[in-house]
Amino acid sequence: MSSWLWRRRRNTNTNRKIKDSFYSSSYNDDASSDRNPVLSLRNLTFGYVSHRAIIENVSLQIPKGMFIGLLGPSGSGKSTLIKIVSGLLKPWSGSVEYNLSNTTYAYKRIDKRFVIGYVPQIETVDWNFPVTVREVVSMGIWDRSGISPFLSKNIVIEIDRVLDSLEIRGHEFGKRQIRELSGGEQQRIFLARALIRKPSILVLDEPVSSIDHNTREKILSILKSLSKAGLTIIMTTHDLSGIARRLPWVVCMNKKIIAEGTPSEVLTDANLLKTYGLVDHNSEGDAGDDIAV
Amino acid sequence: MALDPIILLLPFQYEFFLRAIIVSILVGGVCGLLGVYIILRGMSYIGHGMSHAVFGGAVASYIVGFNFYIGATLWAFVSAFLINEITRRNKIKPDAAIGVVTTAGFAIGVFLISTTRSYTRNFEALLFGNILGITDQDLIVILLVTIITTAFLFFFQKRLLFALFDKEAANVYGVRTAVVELLFSLVLATVVIASMNSIGVTLLAAGIVAPAISARMITSNFTKMVLSSTIMGVIIAFLGMYSSYFFDSASGSTIVLYGAAAFGISSLYAYLRKIYQRHSHGRLVHSHPHTHIEEHKHEH
Numbered sequence: 114m115s116s117w118l119w120r121r122r123r124n125t126n127t128n129r130k131i132k133d134s135f136y137s138s139s140y141n142d143d144a145s146s147d148r149n150p151v152l153s154l155r156n157l158t159f160g161y162v163s164h165r166a167i168i169e170n171v172s173l174q175i176p177k178g179m180f181i182g183l184l185g186p187s188g189s190g191k192s193t194l195i196k197i198v199s200g201l202l203k204p205w206s207g208s209v210e211y212n213l214s215n216t217t218y219a220y221k222r223i224d225k226r227f228v229i230g231y232v233p234q235i236e237t238v239d240w241n242f243p244v245t246v247r248e249v250v251s252m253g254i255w256d257r258s259g260i261s262p263f264l265s266k267n268i269v270i271e272i273d274r275v276l277d278s279l280e281i282r283g284h285e286f287g288k289r290q291i292r293e294l295s296g297g298e299q300q301r302i303f304l305a306r307a308l309i310r311k312p313s314i315l316v317l318d319e320p321v322s323s324i325d326h327n328t329r330e331k332i333l334s335i336l337k338s339l340s341k342a343g344l345t346i347i348m349t350t351h352d353l354s355g356i357a358r359r360l361p362w363v364v365c366m367n368k369k370i371i372a373e374g375t376p377s378e379v380l381t382d383a384n385l386l387k388t389y390g391l392v393d394h395n396s397e398g399d400a401g402d403d404i405a406v
Numbered sequence: 407m408a409l410d411p412i413i414l415l416l417p418f419q420y421e422f423f424l425r426a427i428i429v430s431i432l433v434g435g436v437c438g439l440l441g442v443y444i445i446l447r448g449m450s451y452i453g454h455g456m457s458h459a460v461f462g463g464a465v466a467s468y469i470v471g472f473n474f475y476i477g478a479t480l481w482a483f484v485s486a487f488l489i490n491e492i493t494r495r496n497k498i499k500p501d502a503a504i505g506v507v508t509t510a511g512f513a514i515g516v517f518l519i520s521t522t523r524s525y526t527r528n529f530e531a532l533l534f535g536n537i538l539g540i541t542d543q544d545l546i547v548i549l550l551v552t553i554i555t556t557a558f559l560f561f562f563q564k565r566l567l568f569a570l571f572d573k574e575a576a577n578v579y580g581v582r583t584a585v586v587e588l589l590f591s592l593v594l595a596t597v598v599i600a601s602m603n604s605i606g607v608t609l610l611a612a613g614i615v616a617p618a619i620s621a622r623m624i625t626s627n628f629t630k631m632v633l634s635s636t637i638m639g640v641i642i643a644f645l646g647m648y649s650s651y652f653f654d655s656a657s658g659s660t661i662v663l664y665g666a667a668a669f670g671i672s673s674l675y676a677y678l679r680k681i682y683q684r685h686s687h688g689r690l691v692h693s694h695p696h697t698h699i700e701e702h703k704h705e706h
Contacts, residue, residue: 199578231578242446242571243626252571255564256580262563262629290626310579 150174150212151345152198152314157207159193166205167193169369175314175347180340182360183349186389189367191349192234195318198347199229211313230307232317235300235324240292246302247272247287253306275305279335297328304335315339317348321356329355353380353389417651426537426604429545430643430661432552433601434613438639439559440597441618442632443590446570448500452489452591454611455504456598459485459511464602465518475547475599482595485511490591494584537604537647537657544603551600558593562586567628606658616665617642623672642668 152175160166168190175181183191196202198209211228230253250272251264258268273283279301281294291299300320307315317336321329333356340346340361350356357363358376365371365379365388372384417423437453444452460482467477485507492503559566568576569583576583598610605613621635646661653660 201574201577229578231575233572233575237574238572243622243628243631244567244571245627248567248628249571252564252568252575253579255568258564260561262560262567288627292626306575 151177151179152347153208153210153212154194154198155208155210157194157197157204157209159197159202159204167368168197168366171207171366171370173364173370173373175345177313177345178340178343179362180336180346180360181348181362181364182357183347183364183366184351184353184357184388185349185366186351189388191351191366192318194366195316195347195349198314199231199316228313230310230312230315232300232303232307232315232320234318234322235296235303235320236322238291238299238303240299243290245288245290246276246281246294247283249291249302250275250305250309253309272305272309275309276302279305279308280331281305295328296324297331300324300328300332301335304332308339312344314345314347317346319349319351321350321352333359353385417648422538422540423651425540425545426657427644427647429540429548429604430537430647430657431640432548433604434617434639434641434643434661435636436552436555436597436639437601437610437613438617438621438635438637438642439632440555440594441614441616441639442621442628442635443559443566443570444594444614445618445622449504450615451501451611452504452594453598453614455489455508456482456485456595457602457610459508460595460599460602462511462513462515462518465515469518469522475543478599478602479596481511482599483592486591486595487588490584490588494587536606540603544600548600548604551596555593555597558589562589566590604658605661609658609662612662612665613639613643616662616669620665620668620672623669623676638668 152173154171154173154175157171158166158169160168167188171190171194183194185191193202197204247264247269251258251268254268254271259265264272269287273287276283276287281298281301286294286298291302294302304317304320315336320336321332324332336346336348348360358380360376362374363376363379364373365384367388371387372379372381418427441453444450460478463478463481464474466472466481467474470477488507489500489503492498492507493500565576565581565586568579568581569586573583601610601613617635617639618631620638621631625631625634642664643661646664647657649664650657650660
């Protein structure tokens with residue numbers, strides 16, 4: 114009981130920090146009321162080998178400030194869809210539209226740099242690479258931090274502010290090599306790199322797949338706060354009980370969209386059978402705290 | 407018996423030696439600088455391979471009657487472009503692409519020598535370097551290449567670092583990684599050509615890699631690594647060149663041996679630092695720098 118209370122208190126503190134942080138102001142302007150789709154995916158089809166589509170006729174409308182979990186087994190096309198949204202892959206057919214400030218931009222024309230904040234799978238990072246925490250976060254603003262390879266004082270202050278808002282003390286950890294931090298801190302460095310760009314859409318590929326329970330709670334709490342502040346979040350996960358059931362909106366996919374809606378609507382035996390080929394027997398009892406947005 | 411200080415200054419009275427010292431310092435510095443990006447790209451053998459590929463271009467340009475620098479540069483650019491494209495477009499790793507493209511270039515050079523038998527130029531100088539035979543033209547080329555390389559790495563550092571560390575995210579955030587990588591390969595090709603006469607085809611790889619891996623052993627900070635690799639490159643080249651006068655040895659091989667010694671010393675330093683930083687948390691014994699100002703939170 115006491116540990117639950119402690120966790121709640123800590124999460125509340127995190128939320129307050131996020132609310133007070135510099136980037137919340139970028140998102141909270143009539144965030145909750147604006148439910149027009151900020152991102153529209155229409156009939157997307159893509160594959161890595163010709164005539165073998167990984168995703169087929171995927172259509173989604175994602176409103177501003179929505180926190181969405183893409184749920185599906187390995188190879189279901191979640192990461193591929195994330196990469197198409199991020200502009201890393203070009204779909205065979207279909208369209209991607211970003212609706213920003215009531216202006217709709219076609220997939221080809223918009224400069225994706227100012228729209229997407231991308232957090233990669235943590236397993237893909239080379240932790241032995243000789244970069245410090247500040248160097249990694251500064252990559253997020255490589256195009257507006259000046260020509261010189263050295264970070265100016267103002268940029269360092271900006272980086273430390275983002276790190277501080279994610280509860281990583283910038284002045285203390287900023288000069289450390291990324292390997293010297295704990296798993297949760299490492300994940301938050303990449304979140305900081307995405308947030309420092311002040312993106313409209315935050316895309317995360319399995320952000321909580323290989324981290325411990327407490328760290329996972331912390332990351333989810335941060336994401337929840339960002340979503341409340343108006344940032345649209347798309348996250349892939351294959352964790353059905355620990356994460357998917359606690360998200361406000363879930364999209365089940367396996368090559369195609371199988372179902373979308375609130376977890377209680379979507380995570381039914383029939384849909385899970387279609388998505389995973391199995392039925393989740395942990396559906397009741399261990400869902401934990403819901404993330405209501 | 408005291409050492410006469412005049413003896414130590416003796417090499418500097420010769421103009422050719424002064425020129426050789428300047429060239430080796432420039433080449434050592436620029437190779438050290440470039441080497442950091444090369445080893446972090448996992449392409450340590452690109453210098454070795456590229457210098458072999460250029461050998462083919464050097465021979466071909468001699469036979470055709472082209473200027474060495476123009477012929478070799480064109481050849482090197484084509485090789486760099488091919489390596490880059492093969493790696494980018496196919497499922498082939500860089501080491502395999504380097505192996506195929508560069509040995510083919512070298513083979514073309516050997517083939518041309520064996521069939522035409524008109525190549526009378528001393529190609530030992532290309533293979534092992536002839537820093538004492540540096541001409542004014544060579545000096546100007548090396549100076550220009552040093553300036554271009556330093557400017558490129560200064561202005562493209564952020565893009566290069568981002569592309570090296572996380573290519574996917576770099577693409578999302580607007581870095582044109584394919585263009586950056588191609589430009590880097592072209593700059594490397596010019597450095598290889600400019601350095602061939604001084605250090606030689608066969609020894610150039612060590613000149614590029616040794617300072618960078620030595621710097622990697624002593625620091626985990628990218629900026630510090632770049633600076634220390636460049637400084638080490640300069641010191642190694644100077645010491646190698648300078649002592650080759652007294653040893654009466656080949657300058658290229660002496661520079662490379664100093665590079666190997668620098669790596670040995672920095673490895674020893676890294677090992678001793680690891681022992682110094684070793685500590686335990688219960689049954690867990692490990693080594694890394696950190697301050698115990700809060701609970702130990704590292705995952706192992």
